[in-house]
Amino acid sequence: MDAADIEKDLTKVHYTEDQILAKLRELAARIEQDYEGKDLLMVGVLRGAVMVMADLARSFRRHVEMDWMAISSYGSGTKSSGVVRIQKDLDTDITNRHVLIVEDIIDTGLTLSWLVSNLESRKPASLELCTAFMKPDAAKMRVPVKYVGLELPDEFVVGYGLDYAEKYRNLRCVATLAPHVYS
Ligand SMILES: O=P(O)(O)OC[C@H]1O[C@H](OP(=O)(O)OP(=O)(O)O)[C@H](O)[C@@H]1O
Numbered sequence: 001m002d003a004a005d006i007e008k009d010l011t012k013v014h015y016t017e018d019q020i021l022a023k024l025r026e027l028a029a030r031i032e033q034d035y036e037g038k039d040l041l042m043v044g045v046l047r048g049a050v051m052v053m054a055d056l057a058r059s060f061r062r063h064v065e066m067d068w069m070a071i072s073s074y075g076s077g078t079k080s081s082g083v084v085r086i087q088k089d090l091d092t093d094i095t096n097r098h099v100l101i102v103e104d105i106i107d108t109g110l111t112l113s114w115l116v117s118n119l120e121s122r123k124p125a126s127l128e129l130c131t132a133f134m135k136p137d138a139a140k141m142r143v144p145v146k147y148v149g150l151e152l153p154d155e156f157v158v159g160y161g162l163d164y165a166e167k168y169r170n171l172r173c174v175a176t177l178a179p180h181v182y183s
């Protein structure tokens with residue numbers, strides 16, 4: 001499949017790579033300021049957050065630690081299954097640590113709500129959330145998200161880490177996936 005074939009699967013590009021990187025640099029500057037003088041552990045949520053974590057972390061001029069959790073609620077479909085499962089836990093003990101969860105997207109908010117209560121039970125010194133993208137339903141979430149990047153409509157999107165059935169994660173932009181691909 002070449003680039004032109006992939007483009008046929010997309011209906012609208014919402015953000016280009018440059019727009020995404022510019023927003024992440026803004027978030028990184030705020031995070032750097034807020035965590036001045038504190039050790040910071042960023043927890044990335046596999047697999048979608050790989051790109052966000054890599055670009056965010058490289059925007060810092062300070063040390064950060066990174067660890068990863070793999071949890072899944074979407075399987076290979078376009079709707080949340082409603083059931084969150086841990087597939088890989090953290091390697092780090094987060095007790096008394098300043099933890100920042102890094103996500104690619106908050107859609108229904110189910111994954112993050114679940115993750116926050118799971119990580120809070122481990123007694124970190126602080127726990128905050130950062131997401132590159134957010135859909136409208138996420139506003140209904142009870143957990144506040146301190147660092148929010150870019151807004152997306154309530155459509156199934158792919159690219160910049162976001163997949164459909166494990167494909168499209170490597171697109172540099174974020175775009176709506178044409179319904180003919182999954183219906
Ligand atoms: O707000 P929600 O409706 O819960 O959706 C957000 C979650 O869905 C995606 O993960 P997914 O389960 O698809 O796993 P992946 O990161 O491996 O793609 C995404 O990376 C978020 O973790």
Ligand code: HPA
Nearest residue numbers: 107155156157158162163
């Ligand atoms: O729109 C989406 N695309 C890809 N993965 C997702 N996980 C939650 N929402 C989405």
